[in-house]
Amino acid sequence: MQRMLTETETQSYTETIAKRGFRFTKQRQEVYQALLEKRDHPTAIEVYSRVKARMPSISLATVYNCLETLTECGLAKHVNIDRAPSRYCPNLEEHGHFYCEGCGAVIDVPFKSKSHLEETWDIPKDSIVVHHEVAFRGYCPACAKQQPTESSQPETEANSQNQPQSQP
Numbered sequence: 001m002q003r004m005l006t007e008t009e010t011q012s013y014t015e016t017i018a019k020r021g022f023r024f025t026k027q028r029q030e031v032y033q034a035l036l037e038k039r040d041h042p043t044a045i046e047v048y049s050r051v052k053a054r055m056p057s058i059s060l061a062t063v064y065n066c067l068e069t070l071t072e073c074g075l076a077k078h079v080n081i082d083r084a085p086s087r088y089c090p091n092l093e094e095h096g097h098f099y100c101e102g103c104g105a106v107i108d109v110p111f112k113s114k115s116h117l118e119e120t121w122d123i124p125k126d127s128i129v130v131h132h133e134v135a136f137r138g139y140c141p142a143c144a145k146q147q148p149t150e151s152s153q154p155e156t157e158a159n160s161q162n163q164p165q166s167q168p
């Protein structure tokens with residue numbers, strides 16, 4: 001599960017970061033590695049607790065700064081879900097996100113073909129798409145198994161405690 005940066009990766013990321021006028025500090029490297037290791041789209045707080053295990057002296061503010069730097073350099077992306085704290089994704093391929101309303105997982109959804117956007121979307125004529133973001137909501141395979149199917153569920157006792165929370 002642990003995935004260390006290879007030498008070439010470190011090299012190319014060092015260059016990427018240097019091009020923007022940043023140094024690839026140990027702290028940034030640890031933060032970046034935490035993102036690569038477990039691609040579950042952690043929040044800054046989650047990244048902080050993962051990095052802290054290896055680097056007890058790091059502060060939450062530093063982790064925030066590192067994440068912002070990585071995002072600015074294009075090594076990570078913000079993933080924003082309504083009303084929730086920003087999450088971070090190191091997957092730089094174009095992809096969508098699937099949000100599980102059961103367990104809160106955020107799963108990468110790769111595009112099958114990058115070049116046929118027009119076949120799926122009715123994009124306004126003569127416009128130029130530079131970036132697109134697609135979001136899916138629903139239940140991940142594990143949570144889907146726990147969802148009652150329509151046929152087997154009596155219509156009384158709708159499972160109200162299973163509703164996704166929608167607090168403002």
Ligand SMILES: [Zn+2]
Binds near residue numbers: 105139140141142
């Ligand atoms: Zn789930």
Ligand SMILES: [Zn+2]
Binds near residue numbers: 041090096
């Ligand atoms: Zn992602």
